[in-house]
Amino acid sequence: MKLDDVPRLSLGFLPTPVEKLERLGAELGVDLSVKRDDFTGFGGGGNKVRKLEFLMAEAVAHGAKVLITTGGHQSNHARMTAAAARRFGMKPVLVLRGNRPPQFQGNLLLDHILGAQIDFLDPEGYFTQVKPLMQQRADEAAARGETPYIIPLGGATALGAMGYVSAVRELADQYAALGRPAPDTIVAPVGTGGTVAGLLIGCALYWPRTAVVGIAVSGSAVPFPERIAVLANDGAAMLGEARRWKPDEISVESGYVGPGYAIPSDDGNAAIMRLARSEGLFLDPVYTGKAFAGLIDGVKRGTIAKGSRVLFIHCGGSPALYPFAEVLTRDAGA
Numbered sequence: 001m002k003l004d005d006v007p008r009l010s011l012g013f014l015p016t017p018v019e020k021l022e023r024l025g026a027e028l029g030v031d032l033s034v035k036r037d038d039f040t041g042f043g044g045g046g047n048k049v050r051k052l053e054f055l056m057a058e059a060v061a062h063g064a065k066v067l068i069t070t071g072g073h074q075s076n077h078a079r080m081t082a083a084a085a086r087r088f089g090m091k092p093v094l095v096l097r098g099n100r101p102p103q104f105q106g107n108l109l110l111d112h113i114l115g116a117q118i119d120f121l122d123p124e125g126y127f128t129q130v131k132p133l134m135q136q137r138a139d140e141a142a143a144r145g146e147t148p149y150i151i152p153l154g155g156a157t158a159l160g161a162m163g164y165v166s167a168v169r170e171l172a173d174q175y176a177a178l179g180r181p182a183p184d185t186i187v188a189p190v191g192t193g194g195t196v197a198g199l200l201i202g203c204a205l206y207w208p209r210t211a212v213v214g215i216a217v218s219g220s221a222v223p224f225p226e227r228i229a230v231l232a233n234d235g236a237a238m239l240g241e242a243r244r245w246k247p248d249e250i251s252v253e254s255g256y257v258g259p260g261y262a263i264p265s266d267d268g269n270a271a272i273m274r275l276a277r278s279e280g281l282f283l284d285p286v287y288t289g290k291a292f293a294g295l296i297d298g299v300k301r302g303t304i305a306k307g308s309r310v311l312f313i314h315c316g317g318s319p320a321l322y323p324f325a326e327v328l329t330r331d332a333g334a
């Protein structure tokens, strides 16, 4: 199946802009650009809108009336999925990792405004309980005569990966229109790996000389290169493409997680301050701040060559700035 034949519904404000970051690029010594996927628009925007265009097409075709997914308290994916549910007349159900907080902030507040039914799971038991609980909510919906549809964590499926295959096609068109050569390296955060899997397939198709570097924002029981290889290989197979990846061909830097998933890191906070103060651009402490810290350090260490063309995928996430006001205020002098 060709990309244009994969069923898709329009949700995002696409194409998103590509901006050159002249000032910070000059400081770092690279030709730096950013793909503004924080401006995909729908439901507050971010990378998951691209995946949801494909996943919602399947959910609607399925006749879904209840849309179920999971993530952390500050999951942008959960927020955008809840918004997409509402757009297509479905009830959003979220199973979130973390106990019920006294006050809802950031993405969690937006989930509440969207009227999502929220189950909070203690982090201790999360990984054993999340799938059974999502299935239980699906069974309850089915018993009421409402067809359920479950989107797994991060929308990380071969179908969801089509979002970033099509993002690379969009980028290749934008660069061609501007007469710019393709970037040497694309840098993106890795939460579940679906975005990087899509970028790998997209680059194989449209930018074959461009390398993709993922920056992990959490640990993973199964190493990220293995998870991403499965998604990329399934996605390529879906498109009838022969390309396959071995885990050792997939570059994921794991040194920028800091204290853990969704716990701000010093480097990530410094990257947030640096980008805001040099370019007026907001990152977030869970995903993009840590990923940009990896980009800065990669240039410093020489794994990203001086003078090369670097494209950062800004995956969104700014609602998660607000719940971390205290730590970010403390670090404001950084």
Ligand SMILES: Cc1ncc(COP(=O)(O)O)c(C=O)c1O
Pocket (backbone or CB within 6 Å): 046, 047, 048, 075, 076, 077, 154, 156, 189, 190, 191, 192, 193, 194, 195, 196, 287, 288, 315, 316, 317
């Ligand atoms: C802002 C932001 N960046 C990056 C990611 C990670 O994307 P992926 O799960 O495709 O690796 C997410 C996922 O929720 C996100 O919300």
